Amino acid sequence: MADKEYIRSRFKRHRRRLTPEEQGVVDENGSRSKFHDVLVIGPTRPDELTRVPVVKTQGSIDQSGNPEPAGAYRDPPEVWDAYDYGFRRTMSIAKPQDWCPPLDVPRGPAFGTLPVKREPASTACVACYLIDAGNFTHHNAWTAEEWNDIGSEDELPASSADDDSFEVLVAAPRGRVFYLDVKLAAGNTPLWSTGDSEPFPDRGNGPRGSLTCIDLRYEGEIWNQLRNGLVAGSVMTRFQRPGREPNSAVPIFNMTSMLLEPQVSKKGDE
Amino acid sequence: MACGVRCSRGQGTVVLPQRRAVQARTLAPANRLLRPEFELSGTWDMKWPLGTKIRFAFQTPLDTKADFARARALVAEYAERWREPGVQIDWTFELAALSPALGNSVPAPFQHRSGFAPDERVPYDVLISLDPLPIVIEDPFRGPAAARSEIRFPVSELGSYCRRADYGAPTMYLGPFGRWKSQGLVDYLREDIGQHVVVHELGHAFGLPHLHQHPDLIPAPSASTVDVTARTQERDRARAAFYLPPDALVDELDRILGVRGSSEDVQNHVTRVWRGNEAYSDWAAFAKDELQQHELSGKLESVMSVPYYSALTVAGSQRDATIVTAPTDIDKRMLKRMYSP
Numbered sequence: 001m002a003d004k005e006y007i008r009s010r011f012k013r014h015r016r017r018l019t020p021e022e023q024g025v026v027d028e029n030g031s032r033s034k035f036h037d038v039l040v041i042g043p044t045r046p047d048e049l050t051r052v053p054v055v056k057t058q059g060s061i062d063q064s065g066n067p068e069p070a071g072a073y074r075d076p077p078e079v080w081d082a083y084d085y086g087f088r089r090t091m092s093i094a095k096p097q098d099w100c101p102p103l104d105v106p107r108g109p110a111f112g113t114l115p116v117k118r119e120p121a122s123t124a125c126v127a128c129y130l131i132d133a134g135n136f137t138h139h140n141a142w143t144a145e146e147w148n149d150i151g152s153e154d155e156l157p158a159s160s161a162d163d164d165s166f167e168v169l170v171a172a173p174r175g176r177v178f179y180l181d182v183k184l185a186a187g188n189t190p191l192w193s194t195g196d197s198e199p200f201p202d203r204g205n206g207p208r209g210s211l212t213c214i215d216l217r218y219e220g221e222i223w224n225q226l227r228n229g230l231v232a233g234s235v236m237t238r239f240q241r242p243g244r245e246p247n248s249a250v251p252i253f254n255m256t257s258m259l260l261e262p263q264v265s266k267k268g269d270e
Numbered sequence: 271m272a273c274g275v276r277c278s279r280g281q282g283t284v285v286l287p288q289r290r291a292v293q294a295r296t297l298a299p300a301n302r303l304l305r306p307e308f309e310l311s312g313t314w315d316m317k318w319p320l321g322t323k324i325r326f327a328f329q330t331p332l333d334t335k336a337d338f339a340r341a342r343a344l345v346a347e348y349a350e351r352w353r354e355p356g357v358q359i360d361w362t363f364e365l366a367a368l369s370p371a372l373g374n375s376v377p378a379p380f381q382h383r384s385g386f387a388p389d390e391r392v393p394y395d396v397l398i399s400l401d402p403l404p405i406v407i408e409d410p411f412r413g414p415a416a417a418r419s420e421i422r423f424p425v426s427e428l429g430s431y432c433r434r435a436d437y438g439a440p441t442m443y444l445g446p447f448g449r450w451k452s453q454g455l456v457d458y459l460r461e462d463i464g465q466h467v468v469v470h471e472l473g474h475a476f477g478l479p480h481l482h483q484h485p486d487l488i489p490a491p492s493a494s495t496v497d498v499t500a501r502t503q504e505r506d507r508a509r510a511a512f513y514l515p516p517d518a519l520v521d522e523l524d525r526i527l528g529v530r531g532s533s534e535d536v537q538n539h540v541t542r543v544w545r546g547n548e549a550y551s552d553w554a555a556f557a558k559d560e561l562q563q564h565e566l567s568g569k570l571e572s573v574m575s576v577p578y579y580s581a582l583t584v585a586g587s588q589r590d591a592t593i594v595t596a597p598t599d600i601d602k603r604m605l606k607r608m609y610s611p
Contacts, residue, residue: 004375004385006387007372007385007386008372008375008376011372011376011383012376022287053380072290081388082386082388082436082437085379086436088433088436088437089434089435089436091519092433094432098393099322099325099395099433100319100322101319116336136499174308175550192412214549217552217611218312218611220314220318220319220320220322220430221319222314223314223317224315227314227315232553236319238320250431
């Protein structure tokens with residue numbers, strides 16, 4: 001066990017976390033701020049969480065004690081660890097492989113908003129955007145560079161560029177999640193032409209895919225991730241996925257997070 | 271455990287933003303909650319994914335004279351009462367214990383936490399405290415309304431919500447409380463009340479709600495079949511008539527347990543129906559005779575209920591009230607409903 005003074009000093013660090021009142025997370029009308037910190041997990045340091053704080057309400061101070069406009073990201077990032085309030089909560093959502101079986105398959109949100117629902121121990125100031133760079137790749141089928149100003153080699157396409165199928169889970173309104181499995185090619189024969197819009201007809205090269213509405217009752221990880229703010233990421237599933245590696249994570253996208261809410265103004269503001 | 275902060279929406283005129291991803295919605299915000307499918311909260315929120323092996327760990331008690339090893343063994347022994355074939359969750363009790371709560375050597379928000387070195391963390395999901403109650407937790411990050419909370423009754427986070435607590439912060443409190451507070455830890459755990467508390471709180475850690483707050487336990491014939499909010503309110507009204515008035519409930523629980531709760535406590539944990547949409551919840555069905563027995567005599571044979579439950583009902587009596595120390599049929603049906611596909 002480490003020295004007691006060391007442990008106490010980690011809890012008493014000079015960089016004091018501001019309370020909700022100091023941060024001004026609730027404005028004069030009692031509404032929670034719509035501005036959120038950004039929490040980042042880098043690709044090479046998966047056990048480290050970096051917080052980029054935002055000024056939450058007009059007139060409140062930033063971490064340095066200076067008044068800043070609401071919504072401004074002014075303060076330098078700070079590194080959180082297990083001593084910090086909210087660290088374990090965040091990592092439990094960011095790294096489901098730490099507690100959900102199978103424990104050795106990396107997955108989780110690439111981007112999420114957390115937490116977003118009332119629950120025990122929810123708090124006024126831990127509503128953040130989460131970016132986990134370990135759960136997505138910028139080098140994908142769509143982003144390989146043809147021209148590159150660094151070095152003289154052309155960047156090769158991503159390995160997924162010639163995949164002959166893809167699968168994805170799409171979270172939709174009304175509590176529905178759809179599993180889309182599309183076969184793009186049979187060997188070198190493309191199965192889709194541009195303009196195709198009929199639902200998966202068989203053109204003589206076998207089934208071209210399927211769309212299934214998933215029963216979520218026993219899909220605990222899908223439910224858990226979506227209800228905890230996943231926007232895009234990957235999850236493990238229980239339902240059968242013919243032809244797929246059973247111990248592989250499935251990409252998932254919450255399309256409802258792309259639907260903008262109409263703004264409601266109070267009467268008399270116009 | 272109490273629910274957290276909830277956003278409220280004021281009434282107002284809908285203003286179209288300049289750039290829109292979808293066509294303007296013409297319904298007022300309140301109309302969105304009319305259909306049951308729109309309300310996604312339910313007991314699924316706290317359920318563990320199938321196949322999870324829940325890791326229980328203990329916080330070393332502050333009282334060094336407590337027979338910690340024996341107490342841990344008893345808790346692990348009582349946990350076995352939840353074993354059911356076909357249920358796809360498992361659990362383990364970690365051998366290593368976390369250090370005692372730090373107390374006032376650190377700032378208030380951290381005093382209930384164990385100390386630890388960064389590279390000496392024990393991987394766990396549920397952390398159990400066996401220290402006597404009440405325990406006061408100061409947490410200014412929770413906002414002024416919830417900044418100071420006093421844990422007077424044994425309590426546990428529900429299911430996977432255990433993963434939200436900070437490292438070293440207990441998620442389950444099983445220590446002696448109320449009229450048993452001055453008993454030794456092991457003596458208390460051996461009593462019926464100690465056994466009930468442990469099995470009950472472990473049930474919560476597995477994700478089970480209170481079965482006396484089951485939406486179908488007390489009928490509400492006029493409850494809306496469409497509007498979740500209205501349905502909940504109707505059920506609450508029907509249930510309020512079944513139990514003693516709130517002040518009488520507080521008195522009765524004080525008599526039974528030796529702890530005085532608040533009127534809000536008893537309403538949240540006894541009289542009100544469990545919140546959430548049944549479409550996204552697991553509720554095992556009651557047998558007809560179970561419902562009849564409950565209606566006639568206030569008897570509910572469930573460890574996921576309150577000790578001496580029937581004493582809290584208008585139909586029941588103190589004389590016939592009993593305490594349950596192991597999962598009963600309805601508790602096991604509930605566990606299977608959640609974890610046996």
